[in-house]
Amino acid sequence: MTSKKVLFYFILLVSCAVQAQLTDSLSVPQNVFYNDIRQQFWKNPLFYTTQHLNDFTLTQIEFSQKNLNLKRVQTADKTTQYRFSTQGIYNVKPRLRLFGGFTFDKSSEKGLGYNFSSQRTENQNVLSPNYFFAPRKGNWDNQEYNLDGGFAYQFDNHILLGGKAFYKNGKNYRTNDPRPEIELSNYGGEIQTGYHFRNHSLIVFAGMSKKTETDNITYVNDAANAPAYPETFTRFSSGYGRIIFNSSYNRYIFNTIDKNFGFGYQYQNNRNSWNASYRYNKSLESFYGKNARGYVYIDDELKQFMYRLVSHTTDLNYFYDGVEKDYKLRFGYEKQKGDNFSVVENGQNYRMNLDIFSFNSGVIKKDKNRVVYSFEFGANYMRHKYVDLLGSTDKRLNTLELSAAFNKDLLSKEKNTLNLALGVQHYQALGESLLFIPISTSNLSFANNVIQPDQAYDATSKLRSNIMLQYQYSLSKTKKLRIFANYNTLVAIGDQYKTYTTDYNTTASTYFNGGISIIY
Numbered sequence: 001m002t003s004k005k006v007l008f009y010f011i012l013l014v015s016c017a018v019q020a021q022l023t024d025s026l027s028v029p030q031n032v033f034y035n036d037i038r039q040q041f042w043k044n045p046l047f048y049t050t051q052h053l054n055d056f057t058l059t060q061i062e063f064s065q066k067n068l069n070l071k072r073v074q075t076a077d078k079t080t081q082y083r084f085s086t087q088g089i090y091n092v093k094p095r096l097r098l099f100g101g102f103t104f105d106k107s108s109e110k111g112l113g114y115n116f117s118s119q120r121t122e123n124q125n126v127l128s129p130n131y132f133f134a135p136r137k138g139n140w141d142n143q144e145y146n147l148d149g150g151f152a153y154q155f156d157n158h159i160l161l162g163g164k165a166f167y168k169n170g171k172n173y174r175t176n177d178p179r180p181e182i183e184l185s186n187y188g189g190e191i192q193t194g195y196h197f198r199n200h201s202l203i204v205f206a207g208m209s210k211k212t213e214t215d216n217i218t219y220v221n222d223a224a225n226a227p228a229y230p231e232t233f234t235r236f237s238s239g240y241g242r243i244i245f246n247s248s249y250n251r252y253i254f255n256t257i258d259k260n261f262g263f264g265y266q267y268q269n270n271r272n273s274w275n276a277s278y279r280y281n282k283s284l285e286s287f288y289g290k291n292a293r294g295y296v297y298i299d300d301e302l303k304q305f306m307y308r309l310v311s312h313t314t315d316l317n318y319f320y321d322g323v324e325k326d327y328k329l330r331f332g333y334e335k336q337k338g339d340n341f342s343v344v345e346n347g348q349n350y351r352m353n354l355d356i357f358s359f360n361s362g363v364i365k366k367d368k369n370r371v372v373y374s375f376e377f378g379a380n381y382m383r384h385k386y387v388d389l390l391g392s393t394d395k396r397l398n399t400l401e402l403s404a405a406f407n408k409d410l411l412s413k414e415k416n417t418l419n420l421a422l423g424v425q426h427y428q429a430l431g432e433s434l435l436f437i438p439i440s441t442s443n444l445s446f447a448n449n450v451i452q453p454d455q456a457y458d459a460t461s462k463l464r465s466n467i468m469l470q471y472q473y474s475l476s477k478t479k480k481l482r483i484f485a486n487y488n489t490l491v492a493i494g495d496q497y498k499t500y501t502t503d504y505n506t507t508a509s510t511y512f513n514g515g516i517s518i519i520y
Contacts, residue, residue: 025052026321028089029519032407032421032468033364033374036330040317041089045099045152046162046192046203047266047275053097057088062515069507070462070490072121072454074133076140077111083515095156100149106142113137114450116180116217116234118172125397125458126386129239129340129350130287130305132217132249134178135449136231144170144184158196160203165189178225178234179218186211188258199269206261212298213254225249230445238305239340239350241391241436243446248289248304251296256285262313273319283309309338309352325365332358349390355383362405370412371419376405384458392437393451397458398430407468415474423466429496432459452500461494478520485514 028038041048066079087101115121117131150164168186173179188209194202217234219225224232236246264277287305290296313334320327333356340350362376384397407421434455436447468486475481488511497504 025054027054027056029056029058031364031371031374031419032405033326033328033362033371033376036328036360037319042099042148042164044192044203044205044264044275044277045097045150045164046160046194047201047264047273047277049095049097049152049154049160049162049201050196050268051273053089053091055088055090056519057086058517058519059086060084060515060517062513062517064511064513066509066511068122068509069505070457070492070509072125072457073113073450074115074119074121074127074454075112076109076120077137079107079109081105081107095154097152098149099151101147103144103146105144105146109140109142111137112140112174114446116174116178116215118170118182118184118213121454125384125454126240126352126395127237128285128309128338129237129307129388130254130285132180132215132234132236132246132252134232134234135445136176136178138174138176138178140172140174142170142172144168152192154196160192160194160196160201162192162205163189164192166209177219177221177232179220181216181218183214184211190260194264199267201266201268202263203266204261204263207259209258211254211256211258214251215254216251217249237446238342239388239391239393240386240395241388241393241447241451242349243391246289246304248296251290251294253288253296253298254285255288255298256283258283271321273321274317276316277314279311279313281309281311281313285309303343305343306341307338308341309336311336324367325363328360328362330358330360332356334358350388351386353383353385357381370417371407371409373408374406376403378403390439392439393447394433394435395451395455396434397432399458400428400430402426405466417470417472419470419472421466421468421470423464423468425464425466427462427464429459429461434500453504456497456500456504459496459499460492461496462490463493464488464490475518480519482517482519483515484517485512487512 028034062083064081068075068077083103083105085101085103088099090098092098113135114133116133117127119127121127146168148164148166150162152162154160166188168184170184173181186209188207190205190207192203192205194204225234227233234249235243237243258281260279260281262277262279264275266273266275285307286303288296288298288302289304291302296302311334314332316331318329336354338352339348341348358380360378362374364374365372380401382399386395403425405421405423407419409417409419411418436451438444438447466488468484470482470484473481490509492506
């Protein structure tokens, strides 16, 4: 059976699954307040084996556009995206639950420079260390398919068993010289097992995934790839501030093996649920260059660089499912450590350390099918450290983010509901420093045009605001039509950037997202 047929039958299954609604159940798509409940379920489905979650299928088409003026350098100036997605949870039997989803993304990016990788610095401070780049900005066309699914089952003897798997496939290419093209394949899975006795559950889990990126860079005008043309000359970053020449630009492979394991405990009664989990994750990304004949494949003899990323994640969650009010509370801590190794030189040059402390809380008041109000408050404290010994870069950053969100139903009738959501987030650098010692003049371009402007962005205080409207119409007792629109702005409220540059774009960044979905 071809992959296209598998994809077709999976979408058909998700779209036409028989609904077996539970009474007195939590409806996850009811309000944005429950979005993190859905994310936690996808992460640890065995925690929800005995919790009543309504069956649902959510099929959605959406459009989004970002105009990122205030941003880090290795992110596009403008991004337009179209997305089709469908996902759902299905209670096949009282003890068996299935879940899954499919997403197709197609996007175009304009004005992206200093980056020929599939990563962007919009949501991460520094890219993974090994990638090709040229200063000249260019436009990209991207598309990605994402398929995932799993199950959770409780045996009569209290044994719990669950599993989940995913497959991603994508392609990214740039439309002007230099012209990178990236083909991505990523798949993996995780097995979870545990034991449930009375109100207590104990689970363990382990998983593995493999990601392969096959990349190449071409030129319509081959003469443009020469040191005499610095804007289009392809260079290689191995670290943060260490720029070298690598002749494998016309074909190379990234191969990443990711392994994880962990355990968790949960206590649950009629209204209250407590759970705690720990997850260990180790990712090893290997870069393979071409051989003497110009071919590239996965072989230890062609391995040039390795980047290892190890993370430890702990979560503590509480949820109260009340008659009129629901409460949630979450504490999280994640520690990441990354180091880069050059096989040819038999040495290490780059290290990354990141600590993330997170807190989130919220309350929602309901009156039958109406949301009287919902309020959430969260905080993230992060400690960053990026050191490149050969690139002579030492970047340190301590940041605090405070966020608050509110939503309520402005209109709630038998078939019509209109919900308004407002949100705000404040970003503050509590401490930051940047030390760069140029070894040669060849390093100055990247430092002046990437490292310093990014530090200026990270050091500057910012305010993000958000407004969202959702209109929902009941097509029948089990089907609902939802139309939504979301507008987001990011503005600088400080001038800390002046420490690093006077030529800095502080024009507000804007984000719009809208679409239509069917829930049944």
